[in-house]
Amino acid sequence: MKNLKIAIQKSGRLNEKSVQLLKNCGLNFENYKSSLITTVGNFPLEILFLRDDDIPGYVAQGIADLGIVGENVIDETQAQVEYVQRLGFGKCNLKLAIPKDSDIQDLKDLNGKAIATSYPVILQQFLDEYKIKAEIREISGSVEISPGLGLADAICDIVSTGGTLKSNGLKPFADVRSSEAILVGNKNLLGNPILTELLQRIQSVLLAKEVKYVVLNVEKINLPKITELLRGVKSPTVVPLAEEGWVAVHTVISEEDFWEKINRLKTAGAQGIVVMPVEKVIM
Numbered sequence: 001m002k003n004l005k006i007a008i009q010k011s012g013r014l015n016e017k018s019v020q021l022l023k024n025c026g027l028n029f030e031n032y033k034s035s036l037i038t039t040v041g042n043f044p045l046e047i048l049f050l051r052d053d054d055i056p057g058y059v060a061q062g063i064a065d066l067g068i069v070g071e072n073v074i075d076e077t078q079a080q081v082e083y084v085q086r087l088g089f090g091k092c093n094l095k096l097a098i099p100k101d102s103d104i105q106d107l108k109d110l111n112g113k114a115i116a117t118s119y120p121v122i123l124q125q126f127l128d129e130y131k132i133k134a135e136i137r138e139i140s141g142s143v144e145i146s147p148g149l150g151l152a153d154a155i156c157d158i159v160s161t162g163g164t165l166k167s168n169g170l171k172p173f174a175d176v177r178s179s180e181a182i183l184v185g186n187k188n189l190l191g192n193p194i195l196t197e198l199l200q201r202i203q204s205v206l207l208a209k210e211v212k213y214v215v216l217n218v219e220k221i222n223l224p225k226i227t228e229l230l231r232g233v234k235s236p237t238v239v240p241l242a243e244e245g246w247v248a249v250h251t252v253i254s255e256e257d258f259w260e261k262i263n264r265l266k267t268a269g270a271q272g273i274v275v276m277p278v279e280k281v282i283m
């Protein structure tokens, strides 16, 4: 069967996590900065390293079969690609921001103003939705600098910690959209057995991030309280300890309510609790 091609970002915010995800899926490949294409040694896959802006188009045209890219870029390029899997990294928000001392108070105050952005398509859709007539000034980067230079009254750009806004004298003003990295695919690819195998591996890696492996010791008389707290987990493993009347319980706890669960287990008599990361969960 023909190798699949996956396009990932060459350098930038999504590069490292995309490479790590593929490596965690057990794929062996060289990752030299200078090579823009690499073949996976132990899986029928080639990896293309591209500018993120080009990834949705490559996938839509079938030049690449799959891609890892932010939702903001998918929307901006309006490429016709299928969402295969949300990946949980590259989380950020596209926001409107204004200078700290701006007199803009309401969305309608943007009428007649100039807004700098690298996302003119998404911004225009947003302005249309709120019936705002503003001038969009497209720039390809360092957008946060533009109000200070007198180029724009507001900006529309990606915000994560808010540090870049702050250090450029700006404040967030309105949310335009949230985004995370997505595995996208060409629409003719669905059902492809190589994709099915890759997706199973990706999901097992993503699922593993949501849980911790926990081993605890408990006196046998307290075991029913512990197993009651672990209801929902498929029957925890219980192993006798060398010390008479004690057992070790092995289980998996979700990251979401981890501390709450641990504290309740302690109250119920759990001791010597050991927590380990999980590499993969295969359902």
Ligand SMILES: Nc1ncnc2c1ncn2[C@@H]1O[C@H](COP(=O)(O)OP(=O)(O)OP(=O)(O)O)[C@@H](O)[C@H]1O
Residues within 6 Å of the ligand: 009, 010, 011, 012, 013, 014, 050, 051, 052, 053, 069, 070, 071, 072, 073, 090, 091, 092, 158, 159, 160, 161, 179, 180, 181
């Ligand atoms: N501060 C951030 N925190 C989290 N995710 C971010 C952040 N900034 C950007 N992203 C996400 O990562 C993607 C890539 O961001 P990056 O800044 O590397 O893009 P770029 O400069 O356009 O890169 P390229 O050189 O590939 O065109 C963005 O499209 C967005 O989805």
Ligand SMILES: O=P(O)(O)OC[C@H]1O[C@H](OP(=O)(O)OP(=O)(O)O)[C@H](O)[C@@H]1O
Residues within 6 Å of the ligand: 013, 141, 142, 144, 157, 158, 159, 160, 161, 162, 163, 164, 165
């Ligand atoms: O809210 P913050 O945590 O400060 O992050 C936001 C910044 O991150 C991104 O740029 P990046 O640092 O990736 O550089 P780039 O402009 O070269 O893409 C984005 O374009 C913002 O400028």
Ligand SMILES: [Mg+2]
Residues within 6 Å of the ligand: 051, 052, 053
């Ligand atoms: Mg880009």
